[in-house]
Amino acid sequence: MTALDFETSNEAQWSELEKALTRGEKTLDPERILFLYRTACEHLALAEARGFPAPLVSRLSALTARAHQIVYRQTDLGLGRIARTLMHAFPAGVRAHRWYVLLAALLVVAPAVALGYAVAHRPDLILSLADSTTVERFGRMYDPANPAIGRVRDAGTNWMMFGFYIANNIGIAFQCYVSGILFGLGSLYYLAFNGAFGGAVAGYVTSIGFAGTFFPFIATHSAFEITAVVLSGAAGLKIGRSVLLPGRLPRVASLQLAARETSVIIFGSAVMLVIAAAIEAFWSSAAWVSPSAKFSGAAGCWMLVAIFFLRRPRAD
C-alpha cells in the first residue's frame, strides 16, 4: 500500500477527528472519539514503520497528540469530590503528618509564650520586634474605648476588613508553606517570627491593661487561623525535608512527591483561613457581643477544630 492509498482510504476518519477537535469539547461523542483516536494511533504507528512521508507522519502525530489531551483529561472537579477532600482527605493528611504538625505548633507556641511572658514584664522589649508607631497602633486597636476592636477602623466596615483579612492571612499561610522549599528554613523562620510577634503583641497589650478586649477578640478566630498557619507551616517543613533529605529519590522527584502529599493540607488550610477571616470580621470585632459569649464561642470553635482532626478516621 502506498502512502497515497493509505491517505485516501483513511482521510474520512482523520478529518472527522480533526473537526471534532476544533469544534470544542461539549459536542463530542465519547465513544466515537475514543475509536477515532485509537485508529489514528494505529495509523501513526503504521505510517512511521512504513516510512511514509514526513508531512503525513507529523499530521498524524499532531492529531493524536491533541486527541490524547482530551481522551485522558481529568474532568472530575465535582463538588462531591471537594467535600470528600475537605471532610476526609484533609484531616487524614494532617494525621499522617502529625510530627510535622507538632513541630510547627511548637515553633509557633514556644516563641509566643516566651515573648508574651517577657514583654508582659518588660514592655519595652517589644520595640526590638516592631517600631514605635506600629506598637502604638496596636495599643490603639485594643483600647476598650474603641467601638470596633482589632484594627483601627477610621474608615473601616466589616466587609472591608473581611477582604483585608483574607488577603493578609492567606498570604502569611502561603509564605509559611512555599518558603519551605528553601530547605525548610523559610517555614522555620516564618512560623517562629509570627509566633514571636503574636506573643509580643499579646504581652504588650496585657501590660498596658487592655487584655480585657484583646483576648476575647482573638480567642474565636484563632481556632481556625492559628491552626491553619501551623498546618501550612507543617506542610512547608515537609517540603523542606523532602529537598534536604530526599532519601532514595532524586531531589526533584522527592519534592514533587511532597508537594502532591501536602497539596490537600494547603487546600484545607485556605478554606480554614476564609472561615477565620469571616469570624474575625463579623464576630470577633463586634463590641456588642459580651466577652463571656465570645469565650464560649471560642471554646466551641476550638473543640470543633480538635474533634475535626482527632476523630477516628472513617474506615473506607
Next chain:
Amino acid sequence: MSLAIDTIVTAETPEGISISIRPAGFAVRACAFLIDVLIRIAILFACASLFSAGRQVGIGLLLISGFVINWLYPVLFELSAAAATPGKRAMGLYVLMANGLPLTPAGCLIRNLLRAVDMLPLLYASAIVCILLRRDSRRLGDLAAGTVVAYRHELERAGRLADGVPLPPPMALTMRQQLALTAFAWRVERLTPARAEEIASHAAALWPAPGPPAGAPMTGRLIGIARWLHGDRR
C-alpha cells in the same frame, strides 16, 4: 538520527505511540505573561470602577477580587479545555504534565501556588533563571507540580507535495533516502529555484551509472521520484 539539536521531549502513551512535547522557551513565555498581566490589570480596573460606588464594602470587595484575580486567574484558565491562560493561548502554548498527560487539577494548583517562590527575590527572577538553565524550560513551580509549558500541536497542514510527472526511482532506495526525497518534494515550493537545484544536485553523485542525463535540472527529477514513492503511478 537523534542528534539533540532541538529541545523536543517525547512521552509514550498507552496506545504505543509517542507524543512530542516542544517546551516553550523564555521569550515566548514572557510575552504570554505580559499579555496576562495586561488582562488582569484591565479586569482589576473594571472591578474598581464597578465597586467604587460601594464605599467601604466596595474596598473590601476590591481587595477580595484583587486576591482572586491574582491567584485564581491562572488556575481557572489552565483547568479549562484549552489548558492555557489567554496569554498562553494567544502565543500558541498550553500546559501539560511532563509525562505527556493532560494537566491535572492538583498539578495546576501547585504550579500556580509556587508562583510565590518563582517571584523571589523580585520580578520572577527565580523562574527566569530556572527556565534559562533548563533544556525543558520549566520553572520551580513546574518542577514541583511535574508540569511543562509547551507549544500546541497545530492541526493545519504546512506545505504540499510539488506538482510533477511521476518517475520510477532509478535504483533501490533506503528508508532514509525515501524520507529525505519526500521531505524535499514537500518543501521545494518554499525554496528559490536556484537553492532547490543546489540541494537537488547532490543526488547526482548517488545516481547509478551512467549518471543522470547532463544538463537536465535535478529538481524536477527528484520531485518525480518523490511523487512515485508517495504512490502517484500515472
